[in-house]
Amino acid sequence: MADSNYLPVPFAAVDAEESQVRTAYEHPWAVRFCHWLNAVSLFVMAGSGLQIFRAFPSFGPKIPQHNLLNVPKSLALGGWLGGALQWHMTFAWIYVATGIFYLAYQIFSGSYRQSLFVPRDLAGVWPMVRYYFFFGRKPAQTGVYNPLQKMAYTSAILLGLLSILTGIVLYNPVQFSILAMLMGGFHWARVWHFCVLCALLLFVLGHLIMVILHGWNNFTSMLTGWKRNPEYLP
């Protein structure tokens, strides 16, 4: 396990056929399904959430009301507060169910080893940052994901969890009063919920940029599971 050349083989099973084209099965069905379903629900949750925010675009008092930012109608989903609540409350369950199914799959299949950021990945983060942002030398790719990638994916999962917890407190601050207290009360939970949205949107932005930079072959692997000639294969 501690071997630096460790390849998560069950999840990057090399096509046994001898040929020039080498393919690796990177993303099992459950992961791909959760990825795309989550992409849809995240989009709906963000859009309807912004419409809900438009009803009171502030984190201060109601009197006097100081609007923090006016979210353009074009970014909002649901048309009006009531409509946005319907979308938000419906997709929240899809979002939660996808999250539970994904985590259960990752844990029971062991596939989490491919994407979970662990302490031994720490050393590899800075070289990747240097490569991406400061023209550093490209570190050797030893697994499906590099350490920086693992860090991003693991953070996204934690952000997802936080978005659900802060959302539950916003919806039922009385029944979940202990959780609300931990977040600093209803008022602060609303602030955290919004911060988590911003962080998730930043993740999505970075993710999309990387997907575009890595091209079609990388993109289709999230559709079919297979990646042709991945660089970590010998």
Next chain:
Amino acid sequence: MPDSANSAKSKTMNRRELLKLSPMLFVGAFAIPKTREPLLRGGVAFTDWASAKWFRRNHLAPTFADSELTPLNQFYVNTYDLDDPGVDLEKWRLTVSGDVKWPGEYTLAQIQSLPKQAQNTRHICVEGWDVIGRFGGTRISDFLEQVGANPEAKFLYVECADDYYESLDMASALHPQSLLCYEMYDQPLTREHGAPLRLRVPTKIGYKQAKYLTSLRVTDVVPKLGYWEDQGYPAYYGL
């Protein structure tokens, strides 16, 4: 194996893997108005159901010190059509009907003769803002006992002088902090806050705190859910 054969095999495999994602297409139902409406209604109903499920009868809403109160002049007033429906406070009566032993008209003095509870609790509007207010009144549970209401009934249904109306599930109505509120900040309710009587249910969202009450019915079947609920807002919306 020749490369072309390999590529054909890989194409079939890719197509098969792609098809495995087809269950995703169910989200397309949200793009079609005919299927979207019932799906969203179902989503809200399920959320309400969950909220009712984790409601605990004796779990109290957090209360606050007097120093944490939002000053009364910063307590936002949300009305849906008029600031003051012009209730004649002298002639005002609460009409009680439905599944009760003693239906009829009750005066404010009769309601106030029951023990008074004062509470500093958070009022949360569905729009997202919140205030901490001081509310005083008669416990709904005490009043329902007084009029001999059937506690097995499912709902309270109230109507208001400004034509607003609301329904409240019995479990929430019987909660120890649910009030027929006639005082705010130790003063009789002002006109804009719903004089002479309003609901104060700190386990519910703002729009369920109906003002200017004129009638109260104990019933298993509500004619309508509530003014905002009938326009698509969640009917239960517990906090």
